[in-house]
Amino acid sequence: MDRDLVEQARRGDREAFAVLVHQVxxxxxxxxxxxxxxxxxxxxxxxxxxxxxxxxxxxxxxxxRFEAWIHRILVHACYxxxxxxxxxxxxxxxxxxxxxxxxxxxxxxxxxxxxERAFRHLTIEQRAVFVLHHYVGxxxxxxxxxxxxxxGTARSRLHYAxxxxxxxxxxxxxxxxxxxxx
Amino acid sequence: MxxxxxxxxxxxxxxxxxPTRAPERAVxxxxxxxxxxxxxxxLVPWRLPTMPRTARWVASLAAIAVVVAIGLYALRSxxxxxxxxxxPSPSLAPSxxxxxxxxxxxxxxxxxxxxxxxxxxTPATALWPVGAEAPSAPSDQLDVFIGPAAGQTFVVxxxxxxxxxxxxxxxxxxxxxxxxxxxxxxxxxxxxxxTISGQPAWVHGGIPSxxxxxxxxxxxxxxxxxxxYNQPNGVFNRALFDAIAATIxxxxxxxLDVPPPSVSDAACRLLQAAEVDAASPGYEGLGAIPGPGGTxxxxxxxxxxxxxxxxxxxxxxxxxxxxxxxxAKAQAGVQTISDLGVPAVFNPNTLTLSILKGDAMVAIVPxxxxxxxxxxxxxxxxxxxxxxxxx
Numbered sequence: 033m034d035r036d037l038v039e040q041a042r043r044g045d046r047e048a049f050a051v052l053v054h055q056v057x058x059x060x061x062x063x064x065x066x067x068x069x070x071x072x073x074x075x076x077x078x079x080x081x082x083x084x085x086x087x088x089x090x091x092x093x094x095x096x097r098f099e100a101w102i103h104r105i106l107v108h109a110c111y112x113x114x115x116x117x118x119x120x121x122x123x124x125x126x127x128x129x130x131x132x133x134x135x136x137x138x139x140x141x142x143x144x145x146x147x148e149r150a151f152r153h154l155t156i157e158q159r160a161v162f163v164l165h166h167y168v169g170x171x172x173x174x175x176x177x178x179x180x181x182x183x184g185t186a187r188s189r190l191h192y193a194x195x196x197x198x199x200x201x202x203x204x205x206x207x208x209x210x211x212x213x214x
Numbered sequence: 215m216x217x218x219x220x221x222x223x224x225x226x227x228x229x230x231x232x233p234t235r236a237p238e239r240a241v242x243x244x245x246x247x248x249x250x251x252x253x254x255x256x257l258v259p260w261r262l263p264t265m266p267r268t269a270r271w272v273a274s275l276a277a278i279a280v281v282v283a284i285g286l287y288a289l290r291s292x293x294x295x296x297x298x299x300x301x302p303s304p305s306l307a308p309s310x311x312x313x314x315x316x317x318x319x320x321x322x323x324x325x326x327x328x329x330x331x332x333x334x335x336t337p338a339t340a341l342w343p344v345g346a347e348a349p350s351a352p353s354d355q356l357d358v359f360i361g362p363a364a365g366q367t368f369v370v371x372x373x374x375x376x377x378x379x380x381x382x383x384x385x386x387x388x389x390x391x392x393x394x395x396x397x398x399x400x401x402x403x404x405x406x407x408x409t410i411s412g413q414p415a416w417v418h419g420g421i422p423s424x425x426x427x428x429x430x431x432x433x434x435x436x437x438x439x440x441x442x443y444n445q446p447n448g449v450f451n452r453a454l455f456d457a458i459a460a461t462i463x464x465x466x467x468x469x470l471d472v473p474p475p476s477v478s479d480a481a482c483r484l485l486q487a488a489e490v491d492a493a494s495p496g497y498e499g500l501g502a503i504p505g506p507g508g509t510x511x512x513x514x515x516x517x518x519x520x521x522x523x524x525x526x527x528x529x530x531x532x533x534x535x536x537x538x539x540x541x542a543k544a545q546a547g548v549q550t551i552s553d554l555g556v557p558a559v560f561n562p563n564t565l566t567l568s569i570l571k572g573d574a575m576v577a578i579v580p581x582x583x584x585x586x587x588x589x590x591x592x593x594x595x596x597x598x599x600x601x602x603x604x605x
Contacts, residue, residue, distance in 0.1 A: 044253055049248065053244065057244075061233070062236075065232055065233055071237075075236075075240040079247065082245075082248070087254050091254065143228070194221065194222075201224060
């Protein structure tokens with residue numbers, strides 16, 4: 033991230049901020065979608081996060097922390113979005129059929145379907161920790177710092193999320209699950 | 215599948231699926247909103263009720279500093295600096311009248327106005343619910359008018375008063391920004407008074423330390439906030455503010471959160487009982503009762519006084535008002551009333567003032583307790599002036 037651009041934007045330069053927006057919006061949108069599992073909600077969260085970031089940018093003390101800082105704003109925008117609409121639990125998203133991981137058993141459609149269902153049963157806070165850690169790649173300590181929560185809480189949320197996903201995949205692996213997926 | 219590494223690999227593979235590019239429309243929409251959004255170091259006190267506490271303090275202290283600095287300068291140079299007046303709104307008198315040639319009708323908030331043809335408007339798409347604090351910009355609750363100069367913005371928003379009164383609303387409004395210096399956020403009694411759409415309005419702000427100029431006006435059970443601001447920390451052109459405000463026609467009954475009138479209560483929604491009281495000094499009543507015969511285009515409303523006496527009666531004919539007015543005007547002995555801004559006649563035989571606006575005619579019968587024709591016309595005219603703004 034260009035520190036000079038952040039500094040210029042902090043001083044009120046809208047053009048500099050627009051450049052920053054184009055640099056970060058893809059990454060932010062990707063995170064928002066993966067937390068909310070809904071393209072419309074993710075767009076709204078992205079918009080609100082970008083506008084809020086612009087408003088609060090003068091308060092960012094360390095421009096080098098811009099990326100983590102704006103991720104924090106985005107996650108909170110996702111929280112707001114999920115509370116505002118209350119529809120994310122039941123929304124349906126059509127994911128692309130192309131599989132990222134090839135043809136191994138973990139990327140089967142049944143696995144993905146179960147993971148999707150299981151993920152939707154997580155709280156929005158648990159989803160955020162999971163996505164920031166496993167998708168963005170932030171270390172768990174940094175996730176905790178970013179979200180303003182104790183490291184133990186972040187670890188607990190991730191542990192719970194992984195347990196739920198493990199259960200989901202275990203169900204897929206059992207022959208008895210076929211009746212449930214009709 | 216059971217070991218953690220396999221699970222982690224499966225979960226990562228799954229979470230990586232999905233879109234990785236932000237839709238251009240979302241990014242452009244955000245950038246568009248940012249064009250009209252101030253950073254929080256800016257003073258935007260017209261939204262202070264929803265600003266973070268720290269931002270309010272920053273804004274307040276900055277404003278106080280400006281006021282103190284001006285005061286010290288005034289003390290040091292008494293011969294060259296005018297004493298602060300009660301209405302500190304500098305007018306940027308332009309050489310020509312501001313352009314307000316483009317019309318806008320707010321179906322969301324119930325009003326219409328004229329604004330400069332070079333400005334862009336973004337209508338509100340959401341209501342400002344009763345009892346909720348004023349929305350912060352950017353907000354889909356605001357009708358936003360954006361000028362060609364950076365940071366030049368005019369916004370309008372309204373909400374129903376609900377169960378509160380205009381006085382109580384103003385009192386709460388005054389309390390909503392306790393840190394603001396009085397120069398920016400005075401008590402309503404100290405605000406500049408003006409008129410918008412025939413209704414009394416309260417204006418405040420208008421100096422650099424405020425960053426905004428705002429008018430509050432009530433009509434038909436709604437409150438309207440009309441605000442101009444020029445960021446960062448500028449003064450919205452007062453001549454333009456006044457010019458736009460002068461074009462405002464409040465139509466509270468047409469706001470989206472007003473339920474469609476039933477056949478029988480359309481006439482009752484023209485005036486509140488308190489307004490009939492105010493127009494009938496000495497003959498205060500108990501409330502409004504929709505007329506029983508309200509079918510089709512003709513509805514009535516009876517405002518009652520103690521003991522079953524009629525305080526006032528309104529009969530609304532809409533549509534079909536012009537034909538009904540022609541009938542009223544043709545009656546023997548009617549007097550033309552010329553100071554209401556719309557065609558109006560008073561029939562001294564039926565003690566009825568009839569006014570016409572568009573397709574609607576309203577027949578107003580003031581309190582029969584009035585002692586003479588002049589008093590009846592005065593009472594009916596006072597009610598008519600309110601009704602005209604709501605038709």
